[in-house]
Amino acid sequence: MxxxxxxxxxxxxxxxxxxxxxxxxxxxxxxxxxxxxxxxxxxxxxxxxxxxxxxxxxxxxxxxxxxxxxxxxxxxxxxxxxxxxxxxxxxxxxxxHLPLDIHPELGNNVQLAKLLGIEIDGGLEGHPQSVAMFGHLPSPVSGHEFAQRIAKVLQRTPLHIAPEQSDKLISTVGWCTGGGQDFVELAASQGLDAFISGEISERTTYTAREMGIHYFSAGHHATERYGIKALGEWLAQEHGLEVEFVDIDNPV
The missing domain is CATH 3.40.1390.30 (NIF3 (NGG1p interacting factor 3)-like)
Structure with a gap:
């Protein structure tokens, strides 16, 4: 081509x-x-x-x-x-960059939701072009159980910041792959039980604790492997190109 x-x-x-x-x-x-x-x-x-x-x-x-x-x-x-x-x-x-984060079929956010078993409800910012999303789990789980699920799927132990009510179950989830940690406040204000992003900031800890939401930092690289992988697979399957996905190790 x-x-x-x-x-x-x-x-x-x-x-x-x-x-x-x-x-x-x-x-x-x-x-x-x-x-x-x-x-x-x-x-x-x-x-x-x-x-x-x-x-x-x-x-x-x-x-x-x-x-x-x-x-x-x-x-x-x-x-x-x-x-x-x-x-x-x-x-x-x-x-x-952002076009691959938000794509409704191949995007990083959609791919992460599939991997974690989250059923997508919409864009966290209230429109289809939102770079953050929200959805729900088929059945509630504890914060510990959800952390274990993330670790198993991404092969990386997430940092879990629990709310003051640490035994709060998780039914609704917001997420934004990569550097989306500042959406945690919006997720909490909308009453979601948990939020996932790749990166975490110092301020994120206090936001999660004080606003009563589970927060999971799962790694910028780890949460953004799957959109580009899906895009390559689409090129191979639909257009016959030879495509190889390579995962260069990055612990961040």
Whole structure:
């Protein structure tokens, strides 16, 4: 497939033009015109680039790409090495951030809900483009049981901040993969029993305790592996491309 045609295909699926984001979505670094093999992963780190070079990939497709708002503009140091590696080996880099978080079929939030057995009720902010969601469990569980479920699914023990009423059962859940910890206050104000995000801040602990909500920090990387993986599987199944998902270890 032509590299620009691949970008058009991805844009049609993910609709990045509808979302205000912190980085450009789409083809970020242009490489070979023809794309036959794609490596997917969470972040376009040097380790992922090196793997793509090793297996002769024509493209990298990631959730966390480059050129974030507020970052230094010069292409030097670590940033320069990464981009030189891509250009030298004629590898296209495609990045999709918020469009992949919120996609109703392939998105990180939807994929995490499937894995954890959460039935989706809607967007936490009250509209379909919300980057946080809410739903319910088929049957109530304790905070300890839900923490064990997260650990089993993500292969990573979550940090669990329990409310002052620590034996409060969990029936309703809000979540936002990645750095969505500040949605915990909105979730609590809407009466949800629990909230999940990837990252946690110092202030999150007090919010959860004082507002009576279970909070689970399950890891930025760990909660955002599944959208990019699902996107790659869609490309392989629907468009016949050779796609390999690579999970570069990241404990955060």
């Amino acid at each position: 032509n590299n620009v045609q691949l970008e058009q295909l991805l844009n049609e699926k993910l609709s990045p033009h509808l979302i205000k984001d912190y980085s450009p979505n789409g083809l970020q670094v242009e490489g070979a015109e023809q794309v036959k093999k794609i490596v997917t992963g969470v972040t376009a780190s040097q380790a992922l680039i090196d793997y793509a070079i090793k297996v002769g990939a024509d493209a990298l497709l990631v959730h966390h790409g480059y050129f974030w708002k507020g970052e230094p503009e010069p292409i030097r140091g670590m940033k320069g090495k990464r981009i030189r590696s891509l250009i030298k080996h004629d590898i296209n880099l495609y990045g999709y």
